[in-house]
Amino acid sequence: MTQIDEKLEAILGEVLRRNAGEPEFHQAVREVLESLGRVVAKHPAYASDALIERICEPERQIIFRIPWIDDAGQVQINRGFRVQFNSALGPYKGGIRFHPSVNIGIIKFLGFEQTFKNALTGLPIGGGKGGADFNPRGRSDREIMRFCQSFMTELFRHLGEHTDVPAGDIGVGGREIGYLFGQYKRLTNRYEAGVLTGKGLPYGGSRARKEATGFGAVYFVERMLAANSTSFEGRRVSVSGSGNVAIYTMEKILDFGGRVITCSDSNGYVVDENGIDLELVKEIKEVRRDRISEYARLKGTGVNYIDTGCIWDVPCDIAMPSATQNELTGKDARTLVKNGVVAVGEGANMPCTPEAVRIFQEAGVLFAPGKAANAGGVATSALEMQQNASRDSWTFEQTEHRLAEIMKNIHDTCAETARDYGVAGDYVQGANIAGFVRVAEAMRALGVI
Known part of the structure; x- marks a missing residue:
């Protein structure tokens, strides 16, 4: 295991203490901190004003009850989550996962990763993630619809095209996004296409998103x-x-x-x-x-x-x-x-x-x-947001061309950053450092908030 710089060891210790019982989140934070010793040595300002500590702490964590009725008429209860991790670069952006393994630690790990992944795209999107411990396997379409409607009945108040824009993830595909968007539209009385991505083509989706x-x-x-x-x-x-x-x-x-x-x-x-x-x-x-x-x-x-x-x-x-x-x-x-x-x-x-x-x-x-x-999905989600904002719809070829350009740029950014910091060929450190620097620069500009 890579040795963490002693300046960062205390930060990791505090993350472990404050987030007990969340091994996936611990793993994600450790991996990033292992890459930052070279960064704080070269740019000591990144170690000031508790900047790294703030990056490791979500801006908002939402946990809520999801009651719904199955086809047998029985009331079922699940737990829903949305972690709005970092909005320094733009509105929170990240998927919704429906899977029995989902818990707050899993969602925090995913939101933390999403923050840096989204930064690497070069697009103006922050990091977030959400989900529920619901297992869609074996459930009927009507059960899934009722569950999605109950989930959105709570979550809608925390979303918006300039606030938080979810997408799909494990267990959440086009069917689920349709039900979620329908309930959001019903509750808000607005056709706010940019509030969810991964939508179907007939109602504001992007070609090549799938x-x-x-x-x-x-x-x-x-x-x-x-x-x-x-x-x-x-x-x-x-x-x-x-x-x-x-x-x-x-x-x-x-x-x-x-x-x-x-x-x-x-x-x-x-x-x-x-x-x-x-x-x-x-x-x-x-x-x-x-x-x-x-x-x-x-x-x-x-x-x-x-x-x-x-x-x-x-x-x-x-x-x-x-x-x-x-x-x-x-x-x-x-x-x-x-x-x-x-x-x-x-x-x-x-x-x-x-x-x-x-x-x-x-x-x-x-x-x-x-x-x-893994950044291609969220990059194309951001392109979907762009199309929604301009009331436009691109061809598959246009969208895929933009995707290919973005992935080329991400690769080159990671490779060049690794070389600049003396770890040429190490894409892990290149990605961690490049993503961190973009988020950190924005946070420094915005002040201690």
Whole structure:
């Protein structure tokens, strides 16, 4: 583990004390603080006025009850969250996650990461995150509608296109965003299209938003590979997950000439050495909303479905963890290194544990951190906000072109920052430092607020 500068050790200790029992948040803060020793040595002003302490403390944390009625007529209770972490660069911006694992620590970790990720895009958006410990799996459309309406009945008072602009995340796709936006419109009596992103095209959504996170991760990794005189062409690629991020990660890898051999869900994973049939995955996951085991049943010969072991046991050249936080452990990293992996790109939020990141870096594996590689989704959300503000609608090609430019700029910013601070090739430190400096400069300009 990287040693934290002693000036920052006390700050981390206070974060741990004030946020007990929130290991994911602790992990996210530690990773950023590990990168800042060089920054405060070069720019001592960043260590004044409790600037770093303020960055580590959310501006606002909202927790609320969500009562709703299921199809059997029974009243159910869930807990909702919105953490408005930092608005120095613009309105709070970050997704809403519906998953049983959601708690305040998870949402704070995601909001903290989002602050720096959004800063890296160069767009005027702050950082936030929200969600609920609701499991949408197995629920009917009407149950999900009633839940979303109850969720928004409390949350709407904290939102606004100049205040806080949520989007989707795990468990929250186009269907859920539609229900949430409908309830917001009903409660406010305003057609405020810019208050939510990830909307459907008929009511203010942006083309390429659905694809953006996956596409963006691949654009970043392709740029990273090119900087090291290689590419996706002809490479065996393992992608975890089979949700929105994973599906469009696979699609763009295919465009760049890679061969995707795996994908997964929470029950297991499939291995298709001939290359994953992306259209079949889309049918299973986006249309049928079924389990990935169906892929092996429908595809038949030559496909293995495995419900034990780990997807990272499969030898590959490039790994793209695109499911959830801490899914790729130190043990998994050692297996990937042993099997010859040359690059890892985080499509999800913090999917690699700190031990895994250290193992990759020590082995000389190219590593694209989620803080940078995962930024395509929120970047395109900001482009959706721009279209809503101007009452405009761009073509898919226009939007994807802007996305590709933004991801190129994020890559180059991270690479140049790493070089400037004496850690050339370390995209983790490059992303952390570049994101921090942008937020810190804005906070210094605004005063102690």
